[in-house]
Amino acid sequence: MSALSTRASGLDAVIVVERPAFRLDLALAVPPGTVTAVVGPNGSGKSTTLRALAGLLRMTSGHIRLGDRVLDEGDLHVTAASRGAGVVFQDYLLFPHLSALENVAFGLHAHGMPHKAALGQAREWLDRFALADFAGIRPGQLSGGQAQRVALARAMVLEPELLLLDEPMAALDASTRVEVRAELAAKLRSYGGSTVLVTHDPTDALALADEVVVLDHGSVVQRGPVRAVARAPVNDYVAGLFGSGAA
Amino acid sequence: MPKTKPVDRRGSGIPGILWLPAGLGLAFLVLPLIALIGQVPWAQLGSIVVTSDVAQSLGLSLECGIGATIVCLVLGVPLAWVLARSGGWHPVLRRGLRALVTVPLVMPPVVGGIALLLLLGRRGLIGTYLDAWFHIDLPFTTPAVIISESFVAMPFLVLAVEGALRAADRRLEDAAETLGASRWMIFRRVTLPLVAPGVTAGAVLCFARALGEFGATITFAGNFPGVTRTMPIAAYLALETDPPAAYVISLVLLVVSIGVLFAMRDRWVSGLTS
Structure with missing residues (x-):
């Protein structure tokens, strides 16, 4: 088998997590430069998927490979700190005691970059994300959209091959959501790595993703290109999901 | 006529019969302080101090208070950390650990002093070896004062920091981890700054408790002027020989206590300790 397999590219994962009365079983293949959305209701296993990919949770079985790196397989487990997945958490989880600039520089510090160089590089990313004016501001004073951009900059400054977004729109109010979503879509289009987006809102999937995986109770209900899934839902559950969201 | 102000219709709801004991209770707490302040020889204040x-x-x-606070910070913050993160341990172990930490809080300080003497005294459990190997004799020295005060004050710091750690959002540590931070870096750059207000509050309480320490200190460290005679001990002794000096020392201690209360006002007076 291994002799025949060609060099893998992007994210290749089979995620199996078993808990009492719950089993998540999900295969994901996300080529570089594409976005896969994992859509499902609360308790469907979305967050577990994300935590497993980020290395914050050990899987029961399965594997996670990224390019030619093996991150999880059998006894092998690369810790969250060393696997280098960029994560934009739900609520963004910016460090409240650090300025926007220091938040973005945090990962560079953690990777041993000297203070000045890290701040310089973080500042470049803030500029790129139109956040230059907010460098010295604490997260508490940022708007939802700004906080999301800082969180994205903080994750992307390390130039990860894998970007994970956990409900990136959930913390935003409805009035800014459309605009912020469009901005995020543009940023994801220009990103060269594999992106996995977890959301309960199919609108996010339609706007941001190439492929969609619909998850329910830990199992895949339907998968495919976003528009194909929206157009031809396999059952009422998926139809309801996209029917209500695809406005 | 009803009152024109939009008052809560329930009013205060305090039964009339409670006013008398409540007033007596307040007087009981405040009158001694008034009596003390009334007796302070204000005119000779400066000369007595000098x-x-x-x-x-x-x-x-x-x-010694500062020394004890430093000891409590160095040992107490890690201990609070372990306590706050012991959620996965067996409940018996976890509760037992917390009970042990709380014991000095409820135990008579004199008992603490005797216990320290039996541990660190010349014939004590550890003191025997300190004396035999290093010729260190701790009782009745200034370090003994710091040890007594630390013993009594540490629970204040541990409980304050533990509360802050429990309230801190652990997902921020996940975020730091995905950015490549080591555990030590997460502790130093994320968690510690997040609980800094709790650490400060704990340190202030700890210092206040250390400053007022009497029982454990006089038992384990004794009463040598300039070596172990701290303010509470000096005040107690001066009451017999030089009452005005005792009043002045008491006033100083009272002012420090009020200062601590002031520093803690947001946490305690407004009842936001949880």
Whole structure:
């Protein structure tokens, strides 16, 4: 088998997590430069998927490979700190005691970059994300959209091959959501790595993703290109999901 | 006529019969302080501080209080950390650990002093070896004062920091981890700054408790002027020989306590300790 397999590219994962009365079983293949959305209701296993990919949770079985790196397989487990997945958490989880600039520089510090160089590089990313004016501001004073951009900059400054977004729109109010979503879509289009987006809102999937995986109770209900899934839902559950969201 | 102000219709709801004991209770707490302030020889305040050993005991008290606070910070913050993160342990172990930490809080300080003597005294459990191997004899020295104060004050710091750690959002540590931070870096750059207000509050409480320490100190460290005679001990002794000096020392201690209360006002007076 291994002799025949060609060099893998992007994210290749089979995620199996078993808990009492719950089993998540999900295969994901996300080529570089594409976005896969994992859509499902609360308790469907979305967050577990994300935590497993980020290395914050050990899987029961399965594997996670990224390019030619093996991150999880059998006894092998690369810790969250060393696997280098960029994560934009739900609520963004910016460090409240650090300025926007220091938040973005945090990962560079953690990777041993000297203070000045890290701040310089973080500042470049803030500029790129139109956040230059907010460098010295604490997260508490940022708007939802700004906080999301800082969180994205903080994750992307390390130039990860894998970007994970956990409900990136959930913390935003409805009035800014459309605009912020469009901005995020543009940023994801220009990103060269594999992106996995977890959301309960199919609108996010339609706007941001190439492929969609619909998850329910830990199992895949339907998968495919976003528009194909929206157009031809396999059952009422998926139809309801996209029917209500695809406005 | 009903009142024109939009008052809560329930009013205060305090039964009339409670007013008398409530007022007596308040008077019971406040009148002694008024009596003390009334007796302070304000005119000779300066000269008493300079001439008697008030200044000496004040200096020693501050030195030992700060020392004890540092000891409590260095040992207590990690201990609070372990306590706060012991959620996965067996409940018996977890509760037992917390009970052990709380014991000095409820135990008579004199008992603490005797216990320290039996541990660190010349014939004590550890003191025997300290004496035999290093010729270290701790009882009745200034370090003994710091040890006594730390023993009594540490629970204040541990419980304050533990509360702050429990309230801190652990998902921020996940975020730091995905950015490549080591555990030590997460502790130093994320968690510690997040709980800094709790650490400060704990340190202030700890210092206040250390400053007022009497029982454990006089038992384990004794009463040597300039070496172990801290302010509370000096005040107690001066009451027999030089009452005005005792009043002055008491006033100083009272002012420090009120200062602590002031520093803690947001946490305690407004009832936001949880």
